[in-house]
Amino acid sequence: MESSFGIIAEPNRRAILSLLASSEQSVSDIEHRLRMSQPSVSKHLRVLRDAGFVEARIDAQRRVYRIRPEPLKELDAWLAPFRRYWSVHLDALERHLDRPEKAPPKRRKKR
Amino acid sequence: MESSFGIIAEPNRRAILSLLASSEQSVSDIEHRLRMSQPSVSKHLRVLRDAGFVEARIDAQRRVYRIRPEPLKELDAWLAPFRRYWSVHLDALERHLDRPEKAPPKRRKKR
DNA sequence: CAGGTATATGACCTACCAAGTATATACTTG
DNA sequence: CAAGTATATACTTGGTAGGTCATATACCTG
Numbered sequence: 344m345e346s347s348f349g350i351i352a353e354p355n356r357r358a359i360l361s362l363l364a365s366s367e368q369s370v371s372d373i374e375h376r377l378r379m380s381q382p383s384v385s386k387h388l389r390v391l392r393d394a395g396f397v398e399a400r401i402d403a404q405r406r407v408y409r410i411r412p413e414p415l416k417e418l419d420a421w422l423a424p425f426r427r428y429w430s431v432h433l434d435a436l437e438r439h440l441d442r443p444e445k446a447p448p449k450r451r452k453k454r
Numbered sequence: 455m456e457s458s459f460g461i462i463a464e465p466n467r468r469a470i471l472s473l474l475a476s477s478e479q480s481v482s483d484i485e486h487r488l489r490m491s492q493p494s495v496s497k498h499l500r501v502l503r504d505a506g507f508v509e510a511r512i513d514a515q516r517r518v519y520r521i522r523p524e525p526l527k528e529l530d531a532w533l534a535p536f537r538r539y540w541s542v543h544l545d546a547l548e549r550h551l552d553r554p555e556k557a558p559p560k561r562r563k564k565r
Numbered sequence: 566c567a568g569g570t571a572t573a574t575g576a577c578c579t580a581c582c583a584a585g586t587a588t589a590t591a592c593t594t595g
Numbered sequence: 596c597a598a599g600t601a602t603a604t605a606c607t608t609g610g611t612a613g614g615t616c617a618t619a620t621a622c623c624t625g
Contacts, residue, residue, distance in 0.1 A: 422526060429526075482600095573620070
């Protein structure tokens with residue numbers, strides 16, 4: 344699972360991240376709130392941790408997980424080039440950008 | 455492949471979207487620029503089209519594909535709750551939000 | 566230190582996906 | 596309409612991710 348995009352493709356992982364967005368949670372917190380099996384939660388957390396989406400703090404036997412923003416920032420950055428498609432002042436900008444690069448007057452023979 | 459997140463988990467699909475971000479392209483345009491096989495391009499475009507990320511315009515034998523913003527907007531929206539983690543004025547806000555919901559004075563027995 | 570609680574990990578199975586190859590479909594032009 | 600060009604699709608196959616079950620590890624309390 345190379346990329347950050349692959350990581351958040353999994354619905355349970357997104358649910359975990361969304362849960363952690365509001366406040367940190369222990370493994371069993373997540374397990375109960377999301378109705379997932381404990382091994383499943385642990386494994387998803389492992390993946391999220393390896394990818395830098397979360398980090399753990401130790402509280403006795405518990406591991407309390409919290410968000411790390413970096414990979415999410417990456418995703419946000421990837422979306423940047425597309426924002427012009429839904430930002431308000433897109434008309435002129437779009438007409439400028441969204442056309443074939445040399446603007447041939449007609450479609451001729453090939454390639 | 456239910457969700458929009460699953461769709462963009464695939465690197466070639468992201469590459470196609472990024473290419474289309476600057477301007478619309480025909481299938482063979484994409485094929486050559488991204489050095490992918492033609493069936494692979496067509497299949498990825500099919501997935502992207504079914505998920506609403508792109509739409510096609512017919513130009514003689516060619517299909518010219520372009521971005522449709524809606525699903526990307528969705529992704530952008532999903533990121534919203536996390537933005538506080540990297541927006542500038544996060545200190546006070548974060549201290550407000552990132553804590554157990556009832557703030558128990560101590561960790562007691564269990565659950 | 567024994568029993569209990571909290572989390573991590575390994576083995577196994579299944580489902581799904583992406584790539585390739587081959588072929589079908591559609592449109593265009595002479 | 597025949598030949599060529601552009602794109603779509605069916606089928607097969609290898610790889611991999613996620614679920615469960617069982618077990619290991621770690622820490623806490625009496």
